Amino acid sequence: MLLFGHRFIESESFYHISDIDDIAHTPPSSKLYLAFHEDNLDIINYLQKNSISFALNVQNIRELIYASALGAHYILVPKSLAKTAQNIAENYLFDSKILVHIEDEEEIEELALLGVDGALFAEAIVKIS
Template structure:
């Protein structure tokens, strides 16, 4: 299980972006992320995929999972523990990892029991 944002576990920084122009200023060792609702025409996802930029995207629908998995997203971030997303990712052998946002360490066990790929602390995305 992947764990991002825990103080004891080293992890690449996740950097929010609003547009393509911001990507060039972010070191390759960091992961850019954005909300799928900001990427209506998938321009951010397409650009990251073409330029081989590691990125994460907050999603809310299964169709977004499938689209961004095909656009090379390293991670998709869910607000809720939606096991159906993980089942689809496993069924189709997607390389994209499913992360669920959490607030406290005690939630890790709950997410692990659902078989989700990983968690990311909400403060780590701020």
């Protein structure tokens, strides 16, 4: 299970961007994070075309499918969607890893029992503005 931002485990950060210009303010080879939204398609296409690792935050199954098709390396889903998203990812052999944003380490066990690829703590997200 992947754990990002846990206090015991060293991990890479995700840099939350809101436009293409924000990319210049991130370290080289960093993981970028943004919400899936039609308004962000220009950013997503730019990341994909430039082979930049990125995570997309999605809210439903349709967005999950889009995120995979758009080449997201990580897809963040709400906990309520975690099991379904993981099953879809395994069924369709997604290259993406399914992550769930959590606030408490007690949630790790629940996600492990659901078979989710990983968890992301808020500490792993760096806001670029």
